[in-house]
Amino acid sequence: MTLHQAILSAHSIILPHVLRTPLEYSPWLSQKWKANVWLKMEQIQITGSFKLRGATHKMMTLSEEEKAQGIIAASTGNHGAAVAYIGQKLGVSCEIYLPETVSPAKVGLMELYGAHLHYVGDNAIQAELTARAEAQQQGKVFVSPYNDLDIVAGQGTMGKEIVEDLPEVDAIFVPVGGGGLVSGVAAYTQAIDRPIEIVGCQPAHSAVMYESIMAGKILDIPSLPTLSDGTAGGMELDSITFPLCQEGVDRWVLVSEEEIQQALYFLLEKHYLMVEGAAGLALAAFEKSAEEYVGKTIVLTLCGRKMGLSTLADLLAQG
Numbered sequence: 362m363t364l365h366q367a368i369l370s371a372h373s374i375i376l377p378h379v380l381r382t383p384l385e386y387s388p389w390l391s392q393k394w395k396a397n398v399w400l401k402m403e404q405i406q407i408t409g410s411f412k413l414r415g416a417t418h419k420m421m422t423l424s425e426e427e428k429a430q431g432i433i434a435a436s437t438g439n440h441g442a443a444v445a446y447i448g449q450k451l452g453v454s455c456e457i458y459l460p461e462t463v464s465p466a467k468v469g470l471m472e473l474y475g476a477h478l479h480y481v482g483d484n485a486i487q488a489e490l491t492a493r494a495e496a497q498q499q500g501k502v503f504v505s506p507y508n509d510l511d512i513v514a515g516q517g518t519m520g521k522e523i524v525e526d527l528p529e530v531d532a533i534f535v536p537v538g539g540g541g542l543v544s545g546v547a548a549y550t551q552a553i554d555r556p557i558e559i560v561g562c563q564p565a566h567s568a569v570m571y572e573s574i575m576a577g578k579i580l581d582i583p584s585l586p587t588l589s590d591g592t593a594g595g596m597e598l599d600s601i602t603f604p605l606c607q608e609g610v611d612r613w614v615l616v617s618e619e620e621i622q623q624a625l626y627f628l629l630e631k632h633y634l635m636v637e638g639a640a641g642l643a644l645a646a647f648e649k650s651a652e653e654y655v656g657k658t659i660v661l662t663l664c665g666r667k668m669g670l671s672t673l674a675d676l677l678a679q680g
Contacts, residue, residue: 364605365552367510368517368545375417375515378447380406382519384526384660389631390644394651397658399530401523403665404636408442408470410591410665411519411542412506416443418515419504420451428453432502435459435492437485437538438467439591439665440506445474456501458492460484464590466637466669484584485539485594493597507539508600517545523660524553531657532558534643536664537570537610538592540602547609561610562646564621564638567593570606571613579603588621588638588672591665614646621645625668625676635673637665 382402390398403411431454434444441457448455455476462483481491496503535543550557563571567584579598624641628634643661
């Protein structure tokens with residue numbers, strides 16, 4: 362089965378459990394940049410981000426024995442909330458390993474859905490490696506946030522929806538952390554009989570995937586603090602998303618913290634949407650390169666909504 366076929370299968374499996382999120386037209390951006398700009402409203406997804414797609418697909422593939430044993434996951438927040446939600450729905454016990462720097466806005470849902478939380482280190486990769494080792498020791502399934510074809514196929518269902526709802530789309534801007542979402546979207550669009558450009562968007566403060574692609578190998582490099590905490594940090598050294606990104610991402614755009622902040626403020630002011638930093642990446646990246654997309658049909662992925670109140674206060678104070 363090709364990854365494109367796996368995405369088709371995943372969509373039918375997860376649809377009873379997730380929202381088919383809409384596209385919203387942006388008259389503000391369309392008029393400003395003389396393009397047709399649409400927002401993929403994944404921030405209204407159940408649990409607040411696209412992560413529910415991959416988590417649901419992975420959990421639905423588990424055997425009854427694996428479900429009974431419970432699972433272990435690692436997350437910077439959104440994946441953990443998604444795993445905890447679908448775990449509670451399926452009666453599967455979930456242990457989730459988090460970096461100590463996780464946003465408090467993302468912890469509450471995991472606790473609400475009954476997950477057992479463990480805090481490890483100060484970055485995502487430390488949490489992932491610890492969680493994977495614990496899963497192996499306990500004989501449980503490790504549910505990776507990105508390094509798993511079942512996860513990638515689940516995330517790729519978002520690309521399927523975009524193409525079905527907007528067949529004329531020319532480019533899709535996708536936030537990138539570990540690369541699960543952009544890998545899935547790219548895998549789906551590559552099988553379409555017309556070219557669709559996939560633009561990977563990362564914060565300059567944590568551009569591990571971009572720097573790794575440029576180097577031709579996965580790098581272990583530090584990240585600086587960023588508003589886009591959902592995409593921050595590195596990736597496992599054997600991550601399947603690295604070659605998928607090498608093949609499927611057509612261009613990369615890095616954005617500054619100020620550009621992310623401006624994007625978040627714009628979405629709040631013009632669209633009345635409060636979204637998290639990672640969701641601001643796509644808009645910030647588009648505005649940085651918008652002159653190249655005049656007359657094109659563009660989709661900007663709003664990947665999640667969990668902005669903490671302190672971040673919102675700072676944003677309003679500086680807006």
